[in-house]
Amino acid sequence: METQDLSPADKELIASGTLADHEIQAHPNEFYAALRHGDPVHFDPKLESWLITRHEDILFVQSDPMTFSVNKGYHTQQARGMQAEFQEILRTEGGGYFPDAIMSDPPYHTRIRKLMENAFTAHRVKELEPRITATVRELLESVADKGSADAVKEIAVPLTIRVIVEQLGLDHGMEEQISRWSVAVTAQIGRMQNREQMMENARQICDLQHYIIGKMKEREANRGEDMISDMVHAELPNPDGTTDKLTFEEAVSLIRATLIAGNDTTATAIGNLFYLITTREGFADLLKDVVEDDRKLTRFVEELLRIEPPVRALSRMATKEVVVGGTTIPEGAHLLLVYASGNDDETVFPDPRKFDLDRPNIARHVAFGGGPHRCVGLALARMEVKVMAREIVRHLDNIKLAIPVEDIRYVPTVATRTIESLPITFTRRQA
8 A cells, every 4th residue: 555645754653553552552543544544454463463444444344244254353363372271261160161152243143133132122221211310320429529530430330330230130239340350351352461361361251151150040040121031031933933042152152242341331431421521622511512402412422432432443354365445355364443443534524533513424433333243232332321421411510630631541452442540520510
């Protein structure tokens, strides 16, 4: 790919930069822009992956799940370089190694998706809003008079864990444990762990699996009104009159995925909301202006997800030699769809760093992926972020960052762009 129109600095960034660099992970937009303009299908030698950075190329890859395999991309990425040892720990200490069934390819994925959607019906999600609102209010009330809090550790993470715990029918008061499990699972696709960290993370996942298996056995005997029950008892009619159900292994993997994805990425999105409130001029006033208009608030959430998507990149593997964006990708190559870069693509979203509620294509962002693998829990995630945005305005005022912006640290991972800690100050909103 020719780069003669790029500045010398951008050429150097393409030549020497890598998404494995913690500094680039924390502040990636300049790197993404250089790639989009100069080498949009870029081989990152440190990650041994092709970075797909343009919106149109991401859509192209997502539209062809047979050529670009999620199953092979995800499962070859998992515990990269230490996979055999990781799997053996789970088999011997964690009740079994259960591959993520949702991270699969059609036609198998089509079946899994239909069975999983039993737990994410529109009716169920709509019913949740009053309870989610009550949970958000309780959390914000618990900190409102303190004048300070960690927006990630004391608000975003506890909220999303409480919501998913209630929906799955798990035990309350497990925020710290579930947070550790989330970090351990995400680390397996984050490409940043060493062997010692892998072993500790694997044992955390063993604990998680034993906990899930115990809850599954309870629901097998006594069905409840929760997502674990929905998945354990999910059925689809077959043409021959029989019914199709999830296997034990499939159910464990799907419940595990729902628990982790259901809190980790949504907590990241809420952390990003607080980040923009405290660092972007006029953002808090804009939120106040739209908060009582449901249509405008919905658009506000979509633009938030576009401009600061919680998922940075997800994996695919090429099942044959294929051309993407003018670049030939060899068979067996690993790809990363860089959603955050696609959402910044100027050819689709003019002036992409501007927070613009009037974008005519505001919902074309790829924060939830796309194609057959579009996030199954997107309606629930949108609702949680929307409720939090609304209730922040109703409960807190004068929200400010309590540390210098340059001191903000991000979790070292390729998979997400997650703020580790976000200390803020505020006052209680006066009625």
